[in-house]
Amino acid sequence: METPFPPFDPHGHEKEEDARGPRLREIPLRLMIPNIITILAICAGLTGVRLAFENRYELAVGMVLVAAFLDGIDGRIARLMKATSKFGAQMDSLADIVNFGVAPALVLYVFLLDQARSIGWIAALIYAIAAGLRLARFNVMDERQQKASWQSEYFVGVPAPAGALVVLLPVYLGFLGMAPTKGFAYAAAAYTVVIGLLLVSRLPVWSGKSGGSRVRRDLVLPLMLAVVLYVALLMSFTWEVLALTVVAYLCTLPFGAHSWKKKYGTLTVESVPADLHGEQPREDDFDRGL
Template identity: 55%
Template sequence: MSTLFPQFDPEGTPSRFGRFGRIPLRVLLPNLVTLLALCSGLTAVRMAVEDRFELALAAIVFAAMLDGIDGRLARALKGTSRFGAELDSLADFVNFGCAPALILYLWGLDQAGSIGWIAALIFAICAALRLARFNVMLDDPDRPPFAADFFTGVPAPAGAITVLLPVYLELLGLPHGPANAPLALIYTVAIGLLMISKVPAWSGKTLGKRVRRDMVLPLFVLVALFAGLLASYPWLVLSVCSVLYLVLLPVSYVRYRRLMDAYKAEQAAAGDA
């Protein structure tokens, strides 16, 4: 008798675990974290519909934190899979494309009428294009070695956290005047374009793979300090982080260009030799 549900295979190869084999928990755990992030993103939409924007923003931040965990967890447990990669991309589109766009529209872009909705659509579409391009570029064999330290364009989680800056500022006490909607509209489209641009954004993926023994305790203190500040002054911390991220993009671009020039010079010298 056939089972009610089809057998789950994370790689699409039924022979990997056998007909009656069991899936290791290390393969399932990162996917469960991704699903938890997806639930958080969808809950953010619900909170925005109910005009509870503080909880909506908290849900987006929580989803971004989980997004930073699931991939690292999969690599640490050696539980990466094609299924997990596809699920992560779909969850990212919902959490960092659709949810922030809907939050912004319900917060104030609706005051701009149809143009506000178009701005929200542009941001969501840019997030989808950004994620699709990221998946394609993973298989690019011609990328220089240092390219792993940079994203091409602002990544979707950073774009989602950054694009919500107008909401943070209002929660800090900025009056909600008639100019808020037009300015937020322009800002939303600009962040969307940054996501699909070729601006190199430092990823930080290679940072912290190895920590010096004498830096372990200070690192714990800094993480605890940041967590405490985020819990106590969430809108101020998120506003400062968003502004700093945008300010540091030109620095990342200059660093990338220097590394690229050095790489091209090294390749040219190797070719002449």
């Protein structure tokens, strides 16, 4: 009768590879660095939630922004170090939903939306779920082997990292002295729902990643000085600069849609006739990408 176990050798003669056991493959340290950054981003996002429950709101928002920053650079560092992997991609996706969806929603709810009771919680849920759907759509579109040329110029809907920065605008205003009244809480709940809808919308949003972007030589130094000035102001007047940044970003959305309409003759991505190279999107491209 056959058994699933190997026959017993009373003399203890074993093959050399069986005695040693399975050989563990060594992994270069550079492959671990992006994953470590991703883990630190998750830790920062969850720590921001804890700080919010402890009523240390400024630190909480700071940790959420740090998490968003780390989550935004881990993929770029992986590509620069040639350390990309399927494991890292899955880790990054899990970190995205925590740092761009769950953490901002909970911090906003604890700071203000709880004043609106169930309405505030529903708004937080809508935003968190919308962020998850937005990230799932991005992953589906990013995995395609053949990508339309417009994908290097535009996002479909507001990207999740920008959504995390933008949705916290009521918190920035609260830090600037706006009282957390019930009226403000209901307005913030409506604002949160709108941002969630922008995440899952088909609004074309300029990505700024186009390889064709060029800066005139005489504008290079002024642009660098402008970046230094922005960072200096951000360090000195953090909440004022963040609030103005959010307002400025929201104001740019109509310009991105207008630019798209000028190129493709439509205001939504789903009905674009063809990309710049004449490639026709497949009928199920946007159905699979939500």
